Amino acid sequence: MLRVGAERDDAAQAGTVVTPSAEFPPLGDEERAALGRIGERWRGPRRADDLPVDPTLGRHEHHPAPTRFGRLAPIDMFTVAQPGELVATGAADLPGNRAGRSVARVRRTLIGPPLSSASVLYERMRKLVALPVLSSDLLSSVAYGPEAMLAVLVLAGSAALGLALPLAAVLVVLMVAVGLSYRQTIPAYPHGAGSYIVAGDNLGRTPGLAAAAGLMLDYVLTVSVSIAAGVHAVTSALPGLGRWTVPLGVLVIAVLLAGNLRGVRTAGNIFVLPTYAFVVVLLVVLAVGYAKAASRGFAPLPPPSAPAAEGLGLLLVLRAFSSGAVSMTGIEAVSNAVPAFRPTEWRNARTTLGWMVAMLVTLFAGLIGLIHLDGLAPRADETLLSQLGRVTFPSGPGYAILQATTALILLLAANTAFNDFPRLLFFMARDGHAPRRFLHMGDRLAFSNGLVALALTAAVVFVAFGGHTERLIPLYAVGVFLAFTLSQTGMVVHWRRRRGPGWRRRLAVNAVGATLSGLVLLTAAVAKFAEGAWVVVLAVPLLVLLFRRIHGHYDRLHRALALHSPPSAPPAECDELPQQVRHLVVVPVARLNRASLRALAYATSLGRPTLAVHLAPAQDEADRFRDQWRAWGDHLKLETIVSPYRSVIGPLAHYLEALHAASPDLTLTVIVPEVVLRRRRYRLLHSRAEQRLRTALRALPGVVVTSVPVHVSR
C-alpha cells in the first residue's frame, strides 16, 4: 500500500474514486483519541456564545451598501444552511479587488461558470462518447505507426518491406494479448485500473512509481507527437502555413487546455464526430482497396525499388518492430478512466476497451495488408496514408476528407493525455507522491493544476523539438511499454495472491501480456537507445527518485504535525493548550505616527506584558526618540537599540531571538504596523520593512508576527 501513514487507510478504501474531499483526509483513530485527550486538558475562557457579532450573519437586518473600497457588502454572498453552517454562493468566489474580478469574469466567459462539488457525479461519459474520447490516441497511432515501421524496413532495401506482414502479425498478437490482459484488469480494479495503482498495489512502491513515471512521460509525448503529426498533416496540405508550425502547435495545445478546463463533458462532445469520421473514412479506404485487390485476384503490386542503406540485421528488424509498436500507445487509456464512465463503470469500460482493440486490430492489419497489396513504400514527401488515399480516391472529395479527418484525429488524440495525466497526478498526490495541489479540483471540477502542468510541459517539449514528429518518435513507446509490463506483472501477482474462480487462466493471460510487453520494452530501449530513448531511460529513475523524496517530505511533515507524535518541537511551540502560552508582546516602533500608535493601542488592548522597541542609527537619535516617548506619556516600557551600522532588520531579529533565548518557553508576539497603499505603483517608494521583518522572523521558533494594517487610500 502506498498511503501516507496507516491512519489514512479508511480514506484509501474508497480512494480510487476522484472526489473533491480528497484534499481533506479524515483523522485516524489514533489521532482522534489524542485529540480527545488534548481537549480534556484545555483550559481557557469558556465557550463564548456572546460573540460581538452574529457569525451566521443572519440576525442583523442589513441592506447591501457599497463599502469603502467600492463594492457591495458581501453579506449576501452566503446563505444559512443550519445553525453554525453557511453556504457560499458563486459570488463569494470572486476576488475582492476590481482587477481580480475582471480576470475572473474573463475566465468564466472562456471556461464557463463554476460547477458545484455536488455535480461531480453527473460529469460522466456514455460509452458512445467515451469511445471516441478515449480511443483517439490509440486509433490515431495507425496514422503514423505502420509508416514508422516501414520507414525502418525500407532502409534495408525495398525487398525488406515484405517483412512487414510477419511483423504486423506479431504486433496483432501483441495487441490482442495486451488488450485481453487489460480487459481482466478493469473488473479487478473497478475504481480505476491505472498501471500506477495496479503495479504499486501488487509489486510495491517503486515499481508503481516507475510505471507512473513512464506513463507521465508518455502522456507528455503523446501530446507533443500527436500535435506535431497533426500540424504536419495540415501544413502538408497547405504549405503556406509551414513556417508557422511551432506557433500553430502551441495554439492547439492552448485550445486543448481551455477545452479541458471547461470540464470533461464538453471536452467529450468535441471529439465524438472526428473520431468516428476517421474510422469510417479508413474503413471505406480499406473496403475500396480490398475490392480493387480482389478484382485482380489479390496479386500484390511490386513496390518501387529502393537501394539498401543498411544490411538487414536483427537490430534493424527490432527497430522496425518497436517503431510499429507505437501503434499501441493509448491502449491503457480506458483502464485509467474507469471512474469517468457511467455506472456500472467497470462493465462499460470493459466493453469500450473491447471495441477499441477490435477497431485497432482491424485498421492496423487492414492498412499493412493493403499497403503491401498496393506496393506502396514510405516516401519523404508524402505519408503512406496520403499515398493510399490517392490510390483509393483518384478523384472526388474522398482524398481531402481522409487527410482532414487524419489531421483532426491526430490533433484531438492529444486529448486522451489531457484526460489521463491529471488523473494520474491526482492518485499520486493522494498518496503523497506528487504535490498536494494536484488534488484540487478547479472551478469546473477538472484538475486544473494537472491540466496546466501537462500543457506547459508538452508545449516546452514541442517547442524544444521544433515540432518535428520524426525526432520525437524514438522517445516514445519506452515509457508506455514500461507501464504495460509493470501493470500486467502486477496483475500476475494479484491473481496469485487472491486466487478466486479461474485464477490460473487469468494469471496465464496476464503473464503472456507481461512477457510480450516486456520484450517490446527491452527491444525499444535497446534498439532506439542512441536515437533518443536514453532520455526516457534516464528520466524514469530520476522521476522515481523525485516522487520518493516528495513522499518522504510529506510523510515527515505529517508525522511532525500529527497529534499523537512525541513533541520534538522547540519548547515555545509545544503549547497545545491555552494555559501553557506565556505572552510577551513586542512592538517595533520606527517613528510615532498614526500607524505606530494604532499598533501600540492594539498591543496594549491585548492586556499582556508589552515592550516597545526602537532602533536608532546613532545615540542622539535614540535620545530624541525617548524624548518623544515621554511627551506621549511613557505608557509602555521602551527599549531603544542603537544600531551603529544602520541596519534595522538584522539587529531587531537578533534582539527578538535573544529575548527568546533568555526565556525559551515565552511566546513573543511581534506587532508590526503595516501601511497598506491602495495603488500598487506607489509600493516601490516604500522599503516594505514589514515584509522583510516577517521573512527574517520566520526562522525563529516561538515568534508570532501580527500585522496591524492602516489603509491609505491615495
Next chain:
Amino acid sequence: MLRVGAERDDAAQAGTVVTPSAEFPPLGDEERAALGRIGERWRGPRRADDLPVDPTLGRHEHHPAPTRFGRLAPIDMFTVAQPGELVATGAADLPGNRAGRSVARVRRTLIGPPLSSASVLYERMRKLVALPVLSSDLLSSVAYGPEAMLAVLVLAGSAALGLALPLAAVLVVLMVAVGLSYRQTIPAYPHGAGSYIVAGDNLGRTPGLAAAAGLMLDYVLTVSVSIAAGVHAVTSALPGLGRWTVPLGVLVIAVLLAGNLRGVRTAGNIFVLPTYAFVVVLLVVLAVGYAKAASRGFAPLPPPSAPAAEGLGLLLVLRAFSSGAVSMTGIEAVSNAVPAFRPTEWRNARTTLGWMVAMLVTLFAGLIGLIHLDGLAPRADETLLSQLGRVTFPSGPGYAILQATTALILLLAANTAFNDFPRLLFFMARDGHAPRRFLHMGDRLAFSNGLVALALTAAVVFVAFGGHTERLIPLYAVGVFLAFTLSQTGMVVHWRRRRGPGWRRRLAVNAVGATLSGLVLLTAAVAKFAEGAWVVVLAVPLLVLLFRRIHGHYDRLHRALALHSPPSAPPAECDELPQQVRHLVVVPVARLNRASLRALAYATSLGRPTLAVHLAPAQDEADRFRDQWRAWGDHLKLETIVSPYRSVIGPLAHYLEALHAASPDLTLTVIVPEVVLRRRRYRLLHSRAEQRLRTALRALPGVVVTSVPVHVSR
C-alpha cells in the same frame, strides 16, 4: 522651501549636511502636542515593569549555546549602554540563516567591514585628495572637448579651423565667469551648494527639480561617455580588445561601483595618482610644444587642406561652440561635494575650485593654441591628443605615457558622478522628491542605493549606445548647462533678497554667469536638437513630473499618518487608544493537527471572543469536521462554510468582510497557523494558503492578521 510638511523645518535647517539620522525626521511641534493629547486619554494595563524577561538581556546569566537552528544564541550581540538602551555589535548585522551569512561575508570581503555611524565625520577628504577626485571629470573633458569643437569646424573646410582661437577665447571667458560664479555660491551655501538646492531655494520647487533632472541625466552621461572614451582609447592602443568594448565598459562600471561602495576615502585614494599624472604629462606636452614653436618664432604651420562639406554658417559655429563647451562639464562637482571636505569645508572647497578652474583654463587654452601652431586637424583614425603626442614625443616612452594617463583619467572621470549622483538623490529624498530608500547609508557610510542606481542606469545607457562616444556626445551638455543656468539665476535672486556687503557686485558676477550659461544652454539645445539633444529636452520635464508625483505621494501619506490630522480612516482604524479596540478573534482551521491546535491555543490564550471557521468543499466533509470538533471537546464556537466551488481564500475573505460589515467598529484578528519549512525547495510542495489569505485580507479595513508559526526542521 522644498520640505515635506511645515513641521520638518528644524530638520531642514541643518539639512544640507549628510547624516544617517535623516531617515528619522523629528516630530514637529503640532504633532508633538497631538501626541501628548492622545497620551493623556490612553487607558490600558499600566506600564508593566514586571515583564516576563529582562529586556536588556543582562540579568540572566547565560552561556552561549547553539540554538535549534544551529547558531550561537545571539545575546552576546548586544551591549548595554544605559538602562533601556542597548547597542548592537557588528555580529547583529549578519543575517540569521546560513546562506545569508555567507553572502554577507563575501560582501564584507569585497567592500570592507561595516563602518559605524559615528565615523561619518572622519570620512572627509583633504584638498590634495579632493582635487583629483572631484576634478577628474572636468580635466578629462579636455581630452575630447577641443576635438569635438574642431571636428565641427572642419566640416566647413580647413580654413574654418582658424575660428578655433576666438571660440576658445569665448569659452575661456565662460569658464572664468562660471567659475567665479560658483566660487561665490560655495560660501553662501556652506553645507552643499548643489544647483538643486540653490535653484530650489531661490527660484521655487520646479526650477530646483529641473536643475536636479538636468544634473542626474548629466551624471549618467558622464559615466557612459567617459567610460566609452576611455575604453576606446584602450582599444585603439590594443585593437585586439575591440570586440570586447561593451563587456569591458560594463566591467569598469562594476569596478567603480565596488570601489565607491567601499566608501569615499578609499575611493579617493585610487584616483590621486592618475589625475596628477595626466596634468603633469599634459603640461610637459605644452612646454615642449611651445618651446618648439618659440624656436621657429611662433609661426603657425598650415593645417592639411580639407574640402568643405558644409557652408560656414551661424548654426555650424554655434554647434562647434556648444561641442567645445562640453569641456566645462564637471565644474559643478565641487559645489555639490562641499560637505565631503575637511573643516572648514566651504573654504577648502572654494580653494579647490579655484585650482581646478585655473588648471582647466591653462590646459584648454594651451591645447587649442598648440594645435593651431602645429597645424593639426581632427582625423577619423587618431585623436588630436594622440597626434599632438606623436609630434611632441617622436621617440621614447612619452607618447605611451600620455595615452595611458588619458585612458586612465577618462575611466576614472566617471567617478565624479559616483560621488555626486547619490548625494543629489539624498537631498531629493530628504525633501520627498525621490524614494526614501536613497536616504539610507549603507554598511560603509556610502549611499549604496544611489550608487547602484547610477551604475545600473549608466550600464544600460552604455550598452544601449554600444559604447560609442560620438553617439552619446550630443545628449551631453544640455542637462549640465540647464543646471548651471538655474543655479546661477538662483544666486542672483539670493543676493537680491539677502543683500549684505558688496551684494551688487556679487549679483553682477552671478548674472553674467547665468546669462552666459543660458546662452550656451539655448545654443546646445537648438544646434544639437536633431542629433540627440531632444532626448534630454524631453526627459527633463518628464523627470520633473515624476519627482513631483513622488513628492505628492509622500506628502499625502505624511498627512494621512500625521497625528493631528482629522481622522478620515475606516472606523475600525481610528483606534488610537487601547480602550477603543473591540476584539473578535477568528481562527480559520483546515484540519485538526498540531499546527492548527497551536493556533487555537494561542487564540484562546488571548482571552478575547473567539470564533473558529472551517471551509469544506461539500456538506459531508463539513459534517465530518464538526464530528472531529466535538471529539476535541467543542471548546470554541465553530462556523463551517460550505464552499461548493472548492475555493477557499475567496469565500473566507468575503466572510470576514461580511463579519466586519455587520459590525464596522470591530477589530478582527485572524490567526493563521503557518508551517515553516526549513528547506526552501520543499515550499513548492505547499499551497502557501497563509500567504494568499494575507494578500486577500490586505485590502480589508480593520482586519489584523497573525501568523502562528510551527517549525518543521526537515
